[in-house]
Amino acid sequence: MPPPAACAGDGVDAITTPALVIDLDAMERNLQRMAAFAAGRGLRLRPHAKMHKSARIAALQVQAGAVGVCVQKLAEAEALADGGVQDIFISNEIVAPDKLARVAALAQRVRLAIAVDSPLGVERLAVALRAAGAGLDVFVEIDVGQGRCGVAPAAAGALAQQVVAHGLRFAGLQAYHGRAQHLRAAAERESAIRHAVALARAAQASITAAGIACPLVTGAGTGSFAFEAASGVYGELQPGSYLFMDRDYADNEPTPQAPRFEHALFVKSQVMSRGEAHAVVDAGHKSHAIDSGLPRVHGLDLEFANGGDEHGILRPRGDALPALGDTVWLIPGHCDPTVNLHDHYVVLRGGLSKGVVEAVWPIDARGCLS
Numbered sequence: 558m559p560p561p562a563a564c565a566g567d568g569v570d571a572i573t574t575p576a577l578v579i580d581l582d583a584m585e586r587n588l589q590r591m592a593a594f595a596a597g598r599g600l601r602l603r604p605h606a607k608m609h610k611s612a613r614i615a616a617l618q619v620q621a622g623a624v625g626v627c628v629q630k631l632a633e634a635e636a637l638a639d640g641g642v643q644d645i646f647i648s649n650e651i652v653a654p655d656k657l658a659r660v661a662a663l664a665q666r667v668r669l670a671i672a673v674d675s676p677l678g679v680e681r682l683a684v685a686l687r688a689a690g691a692g693l694d695v696f697v698e699i700d701v702g703q704g705r706c707g708v709a710p711a712a713a714g715a716l717a718q719q720v721v722a723h724g725l726r727f728a729g730l731q732a733y734h735g736r737a738q739h740l741r742a743a744a745e746r747e748s749a750i751r752h753a754v755a756l757a758r759a760a761q762a763s764i765t766a767a768g769i770a771c772p773l774v775t776g777a778g779t780g781s782f783a784f785e786a787a788s789g790v791y792g793e794l795q796p797g798s799y800l801f802m803d804r805d806y807a808d809n810e811p812t813p814q815a816p817r818f819e820h821a822l823f824v825k826s827q828v829m830s831r832g833e834a835h836a837v838v839d840a841g842h843k844s845h846a847i848d849s850g851l852p853r854v855h856g857l858d859l860e861f862a863n864g865g866d867e868h869g870i871l872r873p874r875g876d877a878l879p880a881l882g883d884t885v886w887l888i889p890g891h892c893d894p895t896v897n898l899h900d901h902y903v904v905l906r907g908g909l910s911k912g913v914v915e916a917v918w919p920i921d922a923r924g925c926l927s
């Protein structure tokens with residue numbers, strides 16, 4: 558594996574390009590703003606670590622008051638547990654017996670929770686846990702508008718009964734509305750979450766009618782958390798991207814009730830070729846994901862066009878093109894899959910122009926898809 562793009566103590570100019578760089582001062586402000594928001598409302602914060610995939614960052618979130626983290630994949634949970642994370646919710650379904658055996662093994666090492674949305678999933682989970690003599694918290698996932706995983710709210714009570722009948726710990730409802738996050742208008746997001754809250758209430762009623770207590774409703778992301786927080790139904794928030802704030806989230810109309818978050822994740826790139834009317838940087842879509850659109854150039858009004866795997870094309874807009882050899886900072890369109898392209902974060906203290914590398918952090922759960 559090639560060495561990281563920089564070493565602790567290097568000045569910002571010494572960071573080899575392309576490199577994934579955290580502006581640590583901005584990230585810490587984002588971290589504190591979200592922690593204060595949740596604490597101020599008496600809500601549990603369980604940030605989604607599928608975004609940063611880093612045990613160090615998870616530890617910082619827990620230090621600031623988070624109860625633990627969410628992940629989406631078992632292998633992410635294993636990698637973070639190896640890095641010392643003690644409280645992990647796999648906010649997703651697993652039905653393969655071999656993976657459920659790994660879930661049971663992991664439940665013996667850390668405090669673990671998982672989501673279910675089928676009787677077969679519950680049954681196989683129970684078999685795996687019984688074989689290992691392990692226990693964990695089980696959340697019934699309901700579909701609150703995403704049209705992905707989750708049972709209909711009216712079916713939540715019956716599935717919770719199955720959980721209890723198998724001797725498992727029923728912990729509450731997983732109720733995440735992913736599609737609401739990137740609706741551009743704040744009013745549209747509010748309306749989508751109003752609907753999600755109504756569905757979560759219906760699911761709670763179905764569970765109560767089954768004679769079971771529903772201890773917690775968990776969900777929410779960076780685009781909508783202020784609405785779930787105000788609902789009186791959600792007791793735990795799961796936002797992830799607030800920490801880095803990618804271009805796609807910055808394109809949302811801000812939510813008036815939510816704190817503002819700053820861009821804290823950048824791809825440092827360099828102009829490697831210059832034409833009359835364009836410049837070429839050494840960062841293409843192998844250094845930044847393009848599923849949510851192209852990166853934005855930080856601090857300069859330039860158009861960024863996709864130049865392929867290893868190249869980005871800059872064209873002038875309000876600002877003149879940079880010169881050959883100049884540094885250009887890119888704000889990724891979507892942070893989660895961008896992070897998954899890199900082995901390390903270069904962690905910068907003191908800003909993008911004069912900063913010094915404070916550390917290099919491994920991206921522990923990079924590529925952990927199983």
Ligand SMILES: Cc1ncc(COP(=O)(O)O)c(C=O)c1O
Binds near residue numbers: 738777795796799
């Ligand atoms: C289940 C779940 N919860 C929370 C989040 C956090 O969302 P975001 O990173 O958009 O804040 C996600 C992201 O996809 C998710 O899948």
